[in-house]
Amino acid sequence: MNQNATHRRPARRLAAAVTAAAALSAAMLAVGPAAAAPAPEDAPVLIGHRGAAGTAPENTIAAFKDGRASGVDFFEIDVQLSADGVPFLFHDNTPARTTNVEEVFPGREDDPITSFTWEELQQLDTGAYFSERYAGEKIPHFDAAAEIATRNTGVFIEIKSPVNSPGIEQVVADNLSEDKNWNRLLEAGKIEVLSFDETSNRRFAEIAPDVPLQQLTGTVPDAATLERYATFADSFGTNYRTLDEAGAQRVKDAGLGLGVYTVNSTEAYEQSVDLGVDRVTGDFPIQFSRYERGLKVFPQNVGVRIADSVNDVPGADLQPETGEHVILENTGNTTVDVSGWLLRDAANNILRVGEGYEIPAGGQLRVYTGPGTDAEDAYYNDGTANVLNNGGDSVALWTDSGSLQDTFAN
Structure with a gap:
């Protein structure tokens, strides 16, 4: 396979999708009682982290709906495989932090989340940890995200800890091509797959070369490493706290799009924009959506x-x-x-x-x-x-x- 060729084709497609997504989002978005001016044309693509993890329990239906309602371009999810091979949405390697596993399965708090069957996962509450308002939220099936997403609000699919979910790349690729909701989003340019695991990304690129792909690392590596990423990925994402002007330039020199995570203040947003990032991922997407359009970021603030x-x-x-x-x-x-x-x-x-x-x-x-x-x-x-x-x-x-x-x- 000509890896450079498979990189260039989805890169062009993603650039067009990003432009279209920004235009569509700006045109339809109206948060609050009155709509302000649309976001500037050069504003970065906005992504709600784990749905909208700042305002609802992460990787839940509620968070995905918050992300969609905010009017951002995409919401991000984390996909893993259950012990019986069902793709589900969950971030951590264990259920301890965000579920009631201690009550339901005492002694399994630190077991791998992928060691639970789909039936077992459905017995866990993954909303009450955030607020009693969300008690009863369940761990969603992978396909649930596609049912909530639209042609205006797409999905960033992070393949999480793929070493714990053998074969997950093929499962995701099959769903994108075979499930009608995923396929609808893919055809609309509203899907991007990403991972911190280079081996997994390479495997996915082989299986689905036309799906836009992003390589994540915590810091910007050297130019040679970025050039290697560019043979199979279209974009690169990193922690905004570690990004500087030189690192941003290295990414651009490699021909990769540039994204940052997890941006949770307007000051951090501006810092990232000043460095020329293409994508901003944050836990509070509605706040950045309002900020881009010149609205009060926290309309309920009392001082x-x-x-x-x-x-x-x-x-x-x-x-x-x-x-x-x-x-x-x-x-x-x-x-x-x-x-x-x-x-x-x-x-x-x-x-x-x-x-x-x-x-x-x-x-x-x-x-x-x-x-x-x-x-x-x-x-x-x-x-x-x-x-x-x-x-x-x-x-x-x-x-x-x-x-x-x-x-x-x-």
């Missing part, structure tokens, strides 16, 4: 924002009094009661504000993970495990009634 996340303090992260914490600031003109508000990071770690806490206009409140002495401007969660990633984290602020107020990333 309190996240001023800073102090992830890596001198000394131990959970040391008493001075450990890791998030700083809230009231930028409004009136005192705001923040009792019961919560801070949620991308991994669904949660910090809460205690009862009786108010932030006066212009005032701040420090919300700590670990132990300490509560004060008017400091609340301690007395946690026993650090929450914030020292190398950078994203945090969202929610009221006690579930209203999203702000996001922050560092």
Whole structure:
């Protein structure tokens, strides 16, 4: 097979699809009571991460519907194979973080998620961990994403941990060509397949050379490696925190499209756009959709924002009094009661504000993970495990009634 030829053909197709998707999305999108101007023509393609993992439980029907409703160009999913060969949507290698596996299958919390049969997977609740509002959400079948997607909102299909799902590349390719909903999206240019696993990507490229393909790595490699990727992939995706101007240029020099993940603040979005990225993947797609169109990003905000996340303090992260914490600031003109508000990071770690806490206009409140002495401007969660990633984290602020107020990333 001429690998360079199979690279060029889907690359042209993807470029056309991206242009069409941006135009279609801008034309039909109207979030909120009134539509603003469409997104600029040179705006990057927007992708909702794991559906819309910031506003609904990741990789669930609810998250896919949130992603679709936001008006972005694509939502992203993670596909794996069950023990009996059924393709399902789930990110982690084990069920511990996002399901009630401890209740349903005690002792199997750390078993590979791919060791469960489809029937067993359907017994797990994968929504309640996020909020009781989503209790009862089930792990979706692969095909469920295609039923929710449209010709305006397509699907980025990440083949997750393919070493744990032998044969998954063929399963995905067969579904794309044989299932009427997947085939409809594929013909509309609304599908892209991606993976961190180069071997898996190469295998998929051999099976389905006309399907746009993206290679993911955590950092931008050297020029020679990127040129190797370009023999089988059409685009390259990386962590926005590791991308710089030189890395972005290397990707472009290799003839690859450039995407970044997981962008969860407008500042990070602008930083990425300034580097010339083609695709931006984030947990809060509706916020970036609003931002691109000149709308208020957080229309329900009552004046309190996240001023800073102090992830890596001198000394131990959970040391008493001075450990890791998030700083809230009231930028409004009136005192705001923040009792019961919560801070949620991308991994669904949660910090809460205690009862009786108010932030006066212009005032701040420090919300700590670990132990300490509560004060008017400091609340301690007395946690026993650090929450914030020292190398950078994203945090969202929610009221006690579930209203999203702000996001922050560092």
